[in-house]
Amino acid sequence: MTEQNTKTITPKANRATLRGRPELYTEYARDQALLNTASKKLWTGVLVAFTLLLPFLLGRDLVGLLTLVFIYAIGGIGLNLVTGYAGQVSLGHAFFVGLGAYTSMFFGGAPSMTLRGLELDMLIWLPMAGIVPMLVGLLVAPLAARVRGLYLAILTLGLVFVGEHLFREARTITGGPQVGRRGAIPEVLGFNFYENQEILGFALRREQIFYFFCFALLVVMGVLARNLARSRMGRAFAAVRDRDIAAEVMGVPLLRTKVIAFGVSSFYAGIAGGLLPVAVGAINPERFNLLFSVEFLAIILIGGVATISGSIIGAAFIVLLPRLVQVTAPYLPLIGEVVSVEIAQRMLFGALIVVFLVLEPRGIYGMWLRMRNYWKAWPFSY
């Protein structure tokens, strides 16, 4: 069917044409829709329902772990926007996450003899946790936009070290090394998201409430990111990634596009940073080191570069993997005797990054994509 033909079919006038052909799109909007096929709609619904049901089925620690998955996923989406979509390798993600964490603690944390905190509402500190890193990101971006590839990686690497030093020394905000600080208080207009509450007659534990909160936030931010990615700006990101000079010739302003990518990415990182200390209780400034950045890179590499769902899969993988190793360790040879569980976790982590880079650069999401396309294309038409 030629393009002209598809254009003239209107959905109303030609129901018969469309019947039994779920992937025949008659409008660009429907082709671009987030859930463009019936099976996608169905399975997304099932997945969301299952996720909402999970905290009632699992124990406290697992619910907390899944909450951590959501938070890492938000940070992962941020890195994927700048690295996956816009193609600007950033090793400095930990810095922005840390900045978000300490902004949240400053605005929302409880003050003490040695610590400063304003005890503001989450309605203020959570947006601030995103905005402050975003502003810093916007400041750094013009520098970063001047360099490419390896040089950019080194430049952003520098950020991590600057950040580590700052976080260590700014004791009145961060608590200082080895001491750390508790997360901000997640209270919105008197409702605390990290306290046991009774809602509509249901007694909910604080882990469950925070789980729902983080999940809702992930859904909102994930959909926003998907929308950004399929918008004009998202296409500009991808154009800059694929061939920056060609993009410039097409009228995409390189500097502005890269700066926006960094800004949005840092915003996501900051939000993840604001929630992270709440979920883990307290956090040391040493946490925001190079390894933390690498963890985020691993999330997008293993999950899938330039896919939002991939970031979420990758986050689940990275957060749950140590637990999986821990649980299975007693049944595996060598682990526990020759190498400790912790070392086994790290080795597996490194090995997985290598394996994915070599075998499936598009990550777990790419594997799924390949499987789907295979079944779509099979058998071949000769």
Added chain:
Amino acid sequence: MLAMENLEVVYEDVILVLKGISLSVPEGSIVALLGANGAGKTTVLRAITGLLDVHRGKITKGTITLDGKPIHHMDAPATVAAGIGQVMEGRRTFTEFTVDENLRIGAHTADRGTVEANLDRIYTLFPRLAERRKQVAGYLSGGEQQMCVIGRALMAEPRYLLLDEPSLGLAPLIVQQIRDLIVAINEQGTSVLLVEQNANMALAIASHGYVLETGKVVMDKPAAVLREDDDVREFYLGLREEGAASFRDVKHYKRRKRWLS
């Protein structure tokens, strides 16, 4: 003889690009491989020189043989050592090397003793390159770069040279020069498989031609016959008799093909 039998290539496990192609390049000949964009011409060359895995492609069926020995499992360096040289599409010079260094890189698999003699041969074949010997390759003009990469491939003394669109983006006069050079190279004993959009130029010098269409060989005839074929004249040479354009007669070899199979 470089030959392929019923070759099938699949990219990403999903996209079937070559649907059973058989062609052969006899020793000492020039064979033209024609076809529209996306017909699979470049894939044929990639399959021969073992470059498919870079593009996540795989040979799923068929064989490629060099003088009867299968070579379709070899990687790219091994095929070069076996005597097949490829000139890739779009002038891939090592831009920061001088012309001389570019050519010497081409002799990577050759014996050390042959390098000087081969350099001499290339510089006599391409006098323009001799003039620019010490210049950085990235600063050469398009035609000179094309000569440079052809020369580079010849440094390994290939018995079979695969040329992917050597006329791409060159002025008609330079295209003529390149054409004459291909003939000269062939006369020096190198067989050539010439992949071209410029059918006019390719059929002028080839002895045999294949026309590829969506992964299948639809015509396999001596170049002289192809030059006279109405379809080829119309679709590839752009020659059409005035008023004879009835679309009922369009591409009748396709219909013929259907009757046969």
